[in-house]
Amino acid sequence: MFSEEHKRYLKKIRRNKFFVRFVQILIIAILLISWQLAADLGLINTFISSSPKAIILTIVGLYNDGSLFHHIWVTLYEVIVSFVLGTIIGILIATLLWRFTFLAKVLDPYLTVLNSLPKVSLGPIIIIVAGAGTGSIILMALFISVIITIIDVHQAFMGTDSNKIRLLESFKSSKTQMLFKLVLPSNYNNIISVFKVNLSLTFIGVIMGEFLVSKAGVGYLIMYGSQVFNLNLVMTGIILLAIMASLMYYLILFIEKRLSR
Amino acid sequence: MILSIKDLRKIYHTKQNEILAVDNFSFNLKEGEFVAIVGPSGCGKSTILSILCGLDEPSSGTIEADKNLKFGYMLQGDNLFEWQTIFKNCLLGLEINKEVTKESKEYVKKLLKTYGLEEFMDAYPSNLSGGMRQRVSLIRTLATKPDLLFLDEPFSALDYQSRLAVSDDVYKIIKKEKKSAIMVTHDISEAISMADRIIVLSKRPSTIKSIYEIKLTNRSTPINNRKAKEFSKYYDMIWKDIDYHV
Ligand SMILES: Nc1ncnc2c1ncn2[C@@H]1O[C@H](COP(=O)(O)OP(=O)(O)OP(=O)(O)O)[C@@H](O)[C@H]1O
Numbered sequence: 001m002f003s004e005e006h007k008r009y010l011k012k013i014r015r016n017k018f019f020v021r022f023v024q025i026l027i028i029a030i031l032l033i034s035w036q037l038a039a040d041l042g043l044i045n046t047f048i049s050s051s052p053k054a055i056i057l058t059i060v061g062l063y064n065d066g067s068l069f070h071h072i073w074v075t076l077y078e079v080i081v082s083f084v085l086g087t088i089i090g091i092l093i094a095t096l097l098w099r100f101t102f103l104a105k106v107l108d109p110y111l112t113v114l115n116s117l118p119k120v121s122l123g124p125i126i127i128i129v130a131g132a133g134t135g136s137i138i139l140m141a142l143f144i145s146v147i148i149t150i151i152d153v154h155q156a157f158m159g160t161d162s163n164k165i166r167l168l169e170s171f172k173s174s175k176t177q178m179l180f181k182l183v184l185p186s187n188y189n190n191i192i193s194v195f196k197v198n199l200s201l202t203f204i205g206v207i208m209g210e211f212l213v214s215k216a217g218v219g220y221l222i223m224y225g226s227q228v229f230n231l232n233l234v235m236t237g238i239i240l241l242a243i244m245a246s247l248m249y250y251l252i253l254f255i256e257k258r259l260s261r
Numbered sequence: 262m263i264l265s266i267k268d269l270r271k272i273y274h275t276k277q278n279e280i281l282a283v284d285n286f287s288f289n290l291k292e293g294e295f296v297a298i299v300g301p302s303g304c305g306k307s308t309i310l311s312i313l314c315g316l317d318e319p320s321s322g323t324i325e326a327d328k329n330l331k332f333g334y335m336l337q338g339d340n341l342f343e344w345q346t347i348f349k350n351c352l353l354g355l356e357i358n359k360e361v362t363k364e365s366k367e368y369v370k371k372l373l374k375t376y377g378l379e380e381f382m383d384a385y386p387s388n389l390s391g392g393m394r395q396r397v398s399l400i401r402t403l404a405t406k407p408d409l410l411f412l413d414e415p416f417s418a419l420d421y422q423s424r425l426a427v428s429d430d431v432y433k434i435i436k437k438e439k440k441s442a443i444m445v446t447h448d449i450s451e452a453i454s455m456a457d458r459i460i461v462l463s464k465r466p467s468t469i470k471s472i473y474e475i476k477l478t479n480r481s482t483p484i485n486n487r488k489a490k491e492f493s494k495y496y497d498m499i500w501k502d503i504d505y506h507v
């Protein structure tokens with residue numbers, strides 16, 4: 001059992017945590033209520049700024065005509081595919097660069113330039129190459145996430161403890177054995193954090209892709225809404241993205257907790 | 262004679278200049294012998310070891326080893342893999358050489374048991390003390406059944422007390438398993454207490470300055486050997502031999 005003092009300490013922590021949550025919820029409640037009030041009282045132009053009520057109605061409308069989950073799913077699907085592909089491709093190329101130092105040296109300036117290049121600028125080319133469809137969106141997301149994955153993972157691999165490398169060399173280890181016995185496992189936590197960065201980058205890439213070309217998806221809702229001056233739809237799309245992003249954030253947090261060591 | 266080294270020479274090339282690290286290094290190792298190499302820091306001791314066990318190429322010179330002579334290299338620091346259990350750590354060399362069999366596993370278990378680590382077999386390295394980790398590192402080296410061990414400052418990460426205890430342990434293990442060994446160390450007392458022969462190296466480029474046959478009365482374990490009456494005589498001679506003026 002804990003001492004009285006320790007119990008008081010735990011209680012204080014709990015109370016503190018509760019208070020933080022409370023204030024967080026208070027802020028969002030005040031924001032929503034004043035937004036709605038301002039709209040009802042005509043203080044703001046609801047055509048431009050929409051209102052919580054209008055957003056809820058829009059969501060209900062989308063739900064009723066069955067397209068709400070369709071759009072969410074399309075975006076989610078694109079995110080999942082791009083994330084998996086991006087991570088695999090990124091780690092594979094990083095592994096090649098680790099294995100073939102010559103290649104790494106040759107490609108270094110290209111990677112640096114590609115990394116700092118704003119990827120949206122590639123949009124038109126991507127559309128021409130991959131067509132106006134899901135392919136382009138995934139390609140966009142890949143461009144955004146793969147380069148940085150390659151750079152990060154390669155850097156982590158190169159940082160592998162040189163004494164441990166020597167240890168394996170003294171056992172006459174092959175490069176492949178070194179990869180699986182040492183380099184991958186010793187960079188486990190680095191790879192997990194690359195997953196984390198990748199997921200948010202992929203999300204950005206997919207929405208960017210949907211802005212460029214799409215017939216469905218949350219990004220499409222926003223784009224379409226702005227084209228027909230339906231700002232309710234735009235706001236709805238943004239809110240949906242915020243919800244998806246925060247769910248994803250908690251998913252990552254959960255996965256990270258389970259996998260980290 | 263299981264190992265015969267002739268006129269070893271090693272030049273390191275860097276962009277700025279070239280460094281002659283080892284020059285004119287020759288000696289022969291007898292079976293079952295424990296040889297210590299001492300010398301001022303940076304003189305090229307690690308270089309010699311890594312050339313002998315084949316990690317580095319010499320610039321010139323020859324190394325003739327008995328056919329079938331198997332090397333084991335114990336690096337400075339234990340380099341245990343924190344993500345694997347002690348047992349798995351000990352199997353590393355066997356796994357890489359694809360020699361994990363029922364027999365080899367039994368052998369590793371026996372080693373762990375003999376050297377007081379049996380109950381930590383499934384523990385992770387972070388749960389072990391520095392001395393225990395060092396012993397695991399030695400067992401990992403012994404697991405592949407080498408005939409000749411190269412030890413590069415094996416105890417430098419330890420504090421003085423555990424250093425004495427672990428060097429005693431390691432010495433007993435090596436003698437009991439009837440291995441030959443070449444050990445690099447900074448510590449003259451450690452060298453005298455453990456080695457049959459001591460090679461004193463000069464400042465860089467390392468050449469052999471002198472070789473001492475260590476003859477102690479009542480030779481037993483390193484800790485006891487420190488009490489031998491010849492101990493301080495050897496210490497003084499070797500101390501004077503090493504250029505400690507930095
Ligand atoms: N890969 C390398 N490239 C260039 N120079 C090197 C390299 N490795 C070692 N040297 C140089 O060779 C010399 C000998 O190095 P070495 O590590 O063998 O010395 P050491 O006697 O083991 O030193 P210490 O007592 O500090 O362990 C040093 O001056 C070092 O700077």
Ligand SMILES: [Mg+2]
Nearest residue numbers: 306307308413
């Ligand atoms: Mg050294």
